[in-house]
Amino acid sequence: MTTRVNYEHELNLLNDDIKEMGRLVENSIEQCFIAFEDQDFEKAEDIIKGDRTINDLERSIEARCLSLILRQQPVAGDLRVVSSALKVVTDLERIGDHASDIAELILRIKGEHVYHVVRHIPSMATAAREMVRRSIEAFIKQDLDTAKEIEKQDDVVDELFGKVKVDVVDLLKQSTEHIDQCIDLLMIAKYLERIGDHAVNVCEWTEFSKTGALKNVRIL
Secondary structure, eight states, rough: OHHHHHHHHHHHHHHHHHHHHHHHHHHHHHHHHHHHHHHHHHHHHHHHHHHHHHHHHHHHHHHHHHHHHHOOOOHHHHHHHHHHHHHHHHHHHHHHHHHHHHHHHHHHOTTTTTTHTTHHHHHHHHHHHHHHHHHHHHHHHHHHHHHHHHHHHHHHHHHHHHHHHHHHHHHHHHTTTTTHHHHHHHHHHHHHHHHHHHHHHHHHHHHHHHHEETTEEEEE
């Protein structure tokens, strides 16, 4: 196998690992809100335990990237792809952490009515999860147009975050009995907002990988 063919093979394996990590974090977000709606606390606990699998995969991908750099000594575009992958998995690991954090809050809230009281949280979760899914696809395919499109989608998540805050304020106006629950709901929304930010980061690393520029500044 020639050096170039071997590199392409290793790169395909790397992309497969990133796709798997993306699938795991996306599934964690989805399962969080199924657990929340169904008050399925066992599922929430499984999400917290599953974060270790995501962390282990991050370390495995990092090792693969470093091995590629040391053995293949990539330059220019090839180096950008591998170094971007190192950054992308860090953002994916953070997304997994936030899903685990949300699961912990779900265990703490434990109120059957709560999921439906703050009505914009489910929409926010759907939008954030979609951003994660599409951002990973854009990175794997090196699709700059889609990456830029997803960056704009973050405005939708931010707008929904604002609506969640209004929902919580309205809830507090009705009664101050559930202040702790309201704070936890705001924290869930904040974690979703951060998930959207990490998806934007993945898109920015796609831009860097493709062009050598990050936030319109030429780096490599």
